[in-house]
Amino acid sequence: MRRPTSSGNRTPRSRAASQPEQLGFEGMPERLFVCTPSKLGAYADCPRRYRYTYVDRPTPPRGPAWAHNSLGASVHTALRNWYGLAADRRRPEALPMLLKGTWVRDGYRDDEQERAAYRRALDWLEAYVDSLDPADEPVGVERVVAAKTSVLAFNGRADRIDSRPGPDGPQLVIVDYKTGRTGLDADDARGSQALALYAYAAERVFRRPCRRVELHHLPTATVAAYDHTPESINRQVGRAEDAARDIVAAEKAVAAGSDPDEAFPTTPGTLCGWCDFRASCPAGVQTPAKEPWAAVERTLLPPPPLDGQEQREDR
Numbered sequence: 001m002r003r004p005t006s007s008g009n010r011t012p013r014s015r016a017a018s019q020p021e022q023l024g025f026e027g028m029p030e031r032l033f034v035c036t037p038s039k040l041g042a043y044a045d046c047p048r049r050y051r052y053t054y055v056d057r058p059t060p061p062r063g064p065a066w067a068h069n070s071l072g073a074s075v076h077t078a079l080r081n082w083y084g085l086a087a088d089r090r091r092p093e094a095l096p097m098l099l100k101g102t103w104v105r106d107g108y109r110d111d112e113q114e115r116a117a118y119r120r121a122l123d124w125l126e127a128y129v130d131s132l133d134p135a136d137e138p139v140g141v142e143r144v145v146a147a148k149t150s151v152l153a154f155n156g157r158a159d160r161i162d163s164r165p166g167p168d169g170p171q172l173v174i175v176d177y178k179t180g181r182t183g184l185d186a187d188d189a190r191g192s193q194a195l196a197l198y199a200y201a202a203e204r205v206f207r208r209p210c211r212r213v214e215l216h217h218l219p220t221a222t223v224a225a226y227d228h229t230p231e232s233i234n235r236q237v238g239r240a241e242d243a244a245r246d247i248v249a250a251e252k253a254v255a256a257g258s259d260p261d262e263a264f265p266t267t268p269g270t271l272c273g274w275c276d277f278r279a280s281c282p283a284g285v286q287t288p289a290k291e292p293w294a295a296v297e298r299t300l301l302p303p304p305p306l307d308g309q310e311q312r313e314d315r
């Protein structure tokens with residue numbers, strides 16, 4: 001097992017250190033920080049995890065695949081392919097074929113657990129498509145949207161972008177599917193930087209207002225929504241820019257010879273048990289490892305009340 005440290009074991013070469021040209025030259029504009037919601041989220045969760053994922057090369061070894069990620073990916077792809085069907089074929093009978101065709105098998109404890117997860121996912125999908133109008137054609141399904149500010153170049157893949165009537169004409173709505181065990185509320189939708197950035201980018205890509213963001217939680221068949229204002233979206237964009245500046249400063253510090261462990265500190269906490277790099281991280285190794293199927297095991301239990309405070313294993 002390799003553990004990056006500032007002394008002793010050899011520290012992996014960082015991408016920042018190997019690309020000094022990214023620092024720019026005096027008098028020349030700085031490059032925009034290219035980012036996705038995952039990239040910003042990784043830094044917000046833990047700067048060290050960001051470094052392991054995006055800076056260190058070679059990338060430290062990741063732990064095994066998580067069953068909850070397999071479940072989330074399977075459901076997401078089945079819903080993408082649902083919209084790939086002609087409207088007259090979007091019927092519940094199509095779902096088993098769609099789910100089987102996209103099923104990801106990694107991470108489950110055994111065949112029995114995997115079968116139980118498949119049946120549960122099919123139940124979620126049947127209930128969910130029952131709430132959809134098969135004739136509705138979203139503006140985008142797993143659609144990449146991108147936008148630039150003076151600091152960052154954002155791109156991300158929105159699960160779905162709807163067009164719905166608004167008070168001043170058609171408006172876009174960002175839809176994000178969730179498959180974690182715990183229900184979500186309007187605060188989750190309001191606080192999601194990813195959703196706000198999708199809305200910011202979609203408005204510019206499609207040149208139509210996009211203020212509403214929705215989390216569609218399939219296990220509880222609930223929708224958590226928030227109607228942003230231009231100001232609240234700008235606040236989220238500003239926070240993303242602040243994070244981008246912090247990341248660039250840390251990468252520059254490493255390129256200039258600073259200790260990478262100090263530039264990208266660990267933030268030990270409950271997330272460590274679920275971190276792909278736990279075994280490579282000096283803080284993470286002190287946290288008991290979660291079994292790859294632990295979250296799915298809980299997902300298969302009856303759902304908790306909406307205000308449950310459990311770990312959210314969402315994709």
Ligand code: SF4
Pocket residue numbers: 045046047048049052266267268269271272273275276277278281282283284285
């Ligand atoms: S194990 Fe914890 S402290 Fe270490 S990188 Fe992962 S989240 Fe950060």
